[in-house]
Amino acid sequence: MAEQDRTTDHPLIADLLRRAQDYSFFQLVTLVERLCRPRAAVGGEGSAEGEALRFRPELSFAFPVSDIAGLEKTGTQPPRFRVTTTFLGLYGTTSPLPPFYTEDLIAQEEGEEVVRSFLDLFHHRLLSLFYRSWVKYRYHIQFEPSGEDPFSQRMLAFLGLGAKEVAEKTGLPVSRLLRYAGLFSQRPRSASALEGVLSDFFNGIEVRITQCTGRWVAIPAEQQSTLGGQNCVLGRDCALGNRVINRQSSFRLTMGPMSHDTFVSLLPGSKGMEIVQALARLFVQDRFDADLELLMPEEGIPTFRLLSTEGDGPRSRLGQTSWLPARSSNGGSRRVLFQFSPAGAKGPSLDQ
Known part of the structure; x- marks a missing residue:
């Protein structure tokens, strides 16, 4: 009930009721329909009784000055409005029927609107479908x-x-x-396309992708090289140790340089990190491993503090936002590297 009251008391509804003729037909119907959600869509698949609007033509021979002759509220529980139009009517100035039909309706006494109400059954559906056909090819109107x-x-x-x-x-x-x-x-999806998606999503942050960065992969014990046994042909399948570098299934995302606040918003545990990871996984469809490298210019690094209270500036995070020393002789950017995994971001592995 409170929601319905807020709808009818909305200042835009009051303006529509007062100045309906200043609005176009499509604009008025769109505004009222949106303000009265979640009522059934005008001309949609729902019941006509569930719609917030009813349509009828103006019963007059006066020259129309607008698509809309008036808007009036006919019910409050739930909100319901009646739109009087000046087109597509079986009576009125645009009627295709002889004028005497309109004259007979005008001559009827007040309260005797049986014939008009019957004709309005067709008017409502006709105007509803007219509006729906307009909406169908206008994505900006139907967008949710x-x-x-x-x-x-x-x-x-x-x-x-x-x-x-x-x-x-x-x-x-x-x-x-x-x-x-x-x-x-696109098939196949390119690294430059992913760079563009991430840069645009994060408001123009510079993004670079390094492909085939390499990652250590453990060799299962049953597949490790053994003398006189399996996988022992030099130059073909022999490998020393229990792990090898795989350069075919990993890449590195480098973002920045960026401000300190943006840097913090992309650290592990933040919403920004979750979005970067989700976008990368969605784009590459989880077929690759990825590292995230964040860059922050040295002039943006806050002074290192063991403890900071409110008003002393941002807290220093060991291994994430603090370096010793905080400034180098040649300037530039400091970076921190994190590894993606199905469970989230791992790290940090520092590379200065």
């Missing part, structure tokens, strides 16, 4: 921030997020990913 409108769902399918359950599992704001549908639909 949640990405649940039909066209967004089709676009999300290019990203592999057509199923709602899959989209929710990523933890990403799916509506922000729609702009990258073209890049995600």
Whole structure:
């Protein structure tokens, strides 16, 4: 009940009721429909009784000055409005029928609107479908921030997020990913495309990808080289030790230089780190391992403090935002490296 009252008392509703003629038909219907959500969509698949709007033409021979002759509230529980239009009517100035039909309706006494109400059954459906046909080809009108409108769902399918359950599992704001549908639909997907996605998502931060960075991979005991046994042909399958470097399944994301606040927002445990990881995994479809390298210019590194209280500046984080010394003789940037894993970011492994 409180939600319904807030809808009818909305200042925009008051303005629409007062100045309906100043709005176009499509603009007025769109605004009222959105303010009255979650009522059934005008001209949609729901019941007409569940819609917030009813349509009828103006019963007059006056020259129309607007698409809309008036808007009036006809119910409050739930909110319901009636729109009087000046077009697409079986009576009124634009009627295709002889004028005497309109004259007969005008001559009827007040309260005797049986014929008009009968004709309005057709008017409501006709105008509802007219509005729905206009909405159908205007994505900016039917767009939902949640990405649940039909066209967004089709676009999300290019990203592999057509199923709602899959989209929710990523933890990403799916509506922000729609702009990258073209890049995600490329086959094969390129490193430069991932650089562009991450840079754009994080407001222009410089992103670089180094491919084939290499990572140590353990050799199972049953596959290790043994003299006179298996995997002992030099130059072919012989390997000393119990691990080898694999350069085919890993890459490095380098982000920055960036400000201290942005740097902190991308450290392990932060929402930013989760988004970077989710975007990278979604783009490469979990077939590669990745390292994240964050760069911060030396002039942005805060003074090292063992303990900082409120007002003393940001706290120093060992292995993440603190270096000894904090400044070097040649300037430049300091960096910290973290490793992605299915469970989250591991690290840090420092490389100065």
